[in-house]
Amino acid sequence: MSALALAGLTVSYGKRTVVEPLTDSVHDGEWLCLIGPNGAGKSSVLRAIAGLVPHGGAVTVDDETFGAHDARRRAALVAYVPQSPNLPDDMTGEQYVLLGRNPHIGYFATETAHDRDVVRVVLERLDLAGFGDRLLGNLSGGERQRLVIARALAQEAPILLLDEPTSALDIGHQQQALELVDRLRHERGLTVLSTMHDLTLAGLYADRLALLDRGKVVAAGPAADVLTPDVLRSYYGADVSVHHANDGTVVVVPRRSADLAHRAFSGNSVRPDELSVPRSDF
Amino acid sequence: MTDAARRGRWWLPLSLVILAGALALGVMIGPAGSWGSASWTIVWNIRMPRVVLAGIVGGMLSLAGASYQGVFRNPLVDPYLLGVAAGAGLGATIVFAIGRAGTQTWLVDPLPLAAFLGGLIAVVITYLVGTSFQTDRSGVTLVLAGVAVTSLATAIQAFILQRNSDVIREVYSWILGRLTTAAWGDVRLVLPYVLVSAGVLLLHRRHLDVLRVGDDEAAALGTRVGRVRLTVVIAATMGTAAVVSVSGLIGFIGIIVPHFVRLLAGASYRRVLPLSVVLGAAFLVLADIPGRVLQDPAETPIGVVTAFFGAPFFIVVLRTRRRVAS
Numbered sequence: 001m002s003a004l005a006l007a008g009l010t011v012s013y014g015k016r017t018v019v020e021p022l023t024d025s026v027h028d029g030e031w032l033c034l035i036g037p038n039g040a041g042k043s044s045v046l047r048a049i050a051g052l053v054p055h056g057g058a059v060t061v062d063d064e065t066f067g068a069h070d071a072r073r074r075a076a077l078v079a080y081v082p083q084s085p086n087l088p089d090d091m092t093g094e095q096y097v098l099l100g101r102n103p104h105i106g107y108f109a110t111e112t113a114h115d116r117d118v119v120r121v122v123l124e125r126l127d128l129a130g131f132g133d134r135l136l137g138n139l140s141g142g143e144r145q146r147l148v149i150a151r152a153l154a155q156e157a158p159i160l161l162l163d164e165p166t167s168a169l170d171i172g173h174q175q176q177a178l179e180l181v182d183r184l185r186h187e188r189g190l191t192v193l194s195t196m197h198d199l200t201l202a203g204l205y206a207d208r209l210a211l212l213d214r215g216k217v218v219a220a221g222p223a224a225d226v227l228t229p230d231v232l233r234s235y236y237g238a239d240v241s242v243h244h245a246n247d248g249t250v251v252v253v254p255r256r257s258a259d260l261a262h263r264a265f266s267g268n269s270v271r272p273d274e275l276s277v278p279r280s281d282f
Numbered sequence: 283m284t285d286a287a288r289r290g291r292w293w294l295p296l297s298l299v300i301l302a303g304a305l306a307l308g309v310m311i312g313p314a315g316s317w318g319s320a321s322w323t324i325v326w327n328i329r330m331p332r333v334v335l336a337g338i339v340g341g342m343l344s345l346a347g348a349s350y351q352g353v354f355r356n357p358l359v360d361p362y363l364l365g366v367a368a369g370a371g372l373g374a375t376i377v378f379a380i381g382r383a384g385t386q387t388w389l390v391d392p393l394p395l396a397a398f399l400g401g402l403i404a405v406v407i408t409y410l411v412g413t414s415f416q417t418d419r420s421g422v423t424l425v426l427a428g429v430a431v432t433s434l435a436t437a438i439q440a441f442i443l444q445r446n447s448d449v450i451r452e453v454y455s456w457i458l459g460r461l462t463t464a465a466w467g468d469v470r471l472v473l474p475y476v477l478v479s480a481g482v483l484l485l486h487r488r489h490l491d492v493l494r495v496g497d498d499e500a501a502a503l504g505t506r507v508g509r510v511r512l513t514v515v516i517a518a519t520m521g522t523a524a525v526v527s528v529s530g531l532i533g534f535i536g537i538i539v540p541h542f543v544r545l546l547a548g549a550s551y552r553r554v555l556p557l558s559v560v561l562g563a564a565f566l567v568l569a570d571i572p573g574r575v576l577q578d579p580a581e582t583p584i585g586v587v588t589a590f591f592g593a594p595f596f597i598v599v600l601r602t603r604r605r606v607a608s
Contacts, residue, residue: 050502051502095491102492
């Protein structure tokens, strides 16, 4: 069980600041979901925590603050699942999940029997036991997504960062993947920080939502507080109705609205210059 | 252990048997007659060093090819297409032009060092140019950059040779390879470089598997991508330059052997690297045999033999890979 603290986290690409000073802390076993329009800086926050882009401010896990050079240590504490992971077609499932052990293996060492045991247990736990020998190129989208989560679990990091974990999945697989993450969170005491576009799913699974707009947190709290028609109208430029079910579920439903047709072109909410995703240096 | 891992274990012993057979054949066959009839002096002083050198060159070029493919995540590259060989040739040409005679008594022969520097500069330029077009994900840009660097290095080399026409003969016999004149001295010259290079590359085989998921994910898994890439490129280039400086330019082997290995034993670099060394060595030892006996007493250059067998084989490999992929 570990807590993740961000103190004045900032991210800039060149002169453009995409994340304004962000201070928050995700406590032990909590699931915080970042929401917000395209280009708001959600992915940049995750990439900064994973150490993939330079950032200002401090990222702290428990009481350990990360420096620039301890990539292996960081990877032992923080597992990162990107929005579209690379799964080499000619790699087997076992080899892929074994990559998650990388931060635990010395530079010139090879994986030990313990590492292989961890991988075997993770594969069995996620009902992937038969996939160890299969080539990734022959698997379906849902199976691949489960293997990606398996790799992150094999990392045995207490903090799990998920960037749009369900964007490529159908509604059934979306639900299965999120249930799996939630079950593992409770079993293993994982602390989860994710981004998600589907607001209803975000509210359903996360303990807390933080809405980012142009790099700033503009609303944060439980789903019922953040997901209001007024908030979504002003930051997403969306016309929605919000329903509250008896069990506390907050359902966001889009509405037909003729006056949105010209809005896409007036640049009121979605700024075309921020639609392109900045690349890090290779 | 999984079935695949168990099956994979057989490939290394099997390939070592193949290598032993190739070495035996190489020593037994030659223009001076087979094992029994040729004198021991011929076998020991002429055939053995040549067979051993062919093995070292073949193993090193295959290993370097597989390593470049891993570190650039590009199955199309090898020491030749990246411009390493041409850069090494340019470095060596400069040494010849300045004066080879004076350098042979030096403590350390500058020829492999110059070839190494030339090769390293070439591959760094190729990489910087090839990756500056970030929109290309097919890897073709990297190969095209390598072609451009090769042309540039060859042009500079031609210019130097025109101004130093007295060394043309020496340089060309070097470029075309001299496994022909190999003696134990050449083996001793390249062996230290090749051992260091191969050792470093084989120690990085697990890292090459991590790089297969891309720079970002490898970094998120705790690998310092830039440092691994630089180390592997330097080691592969050093080994390539060293063997090129005794064998001349031998093409195809750095692509076909690793591809062949992947078809046999899977794509994990943990297997691809060691198997490439062993089967690359066996391949070049075998490829050298027809060169010695086909046109006896004349020699068929080994580069001609590898291209003759390598080019059709490479096309077959490409077709098979496409079928596997689809």
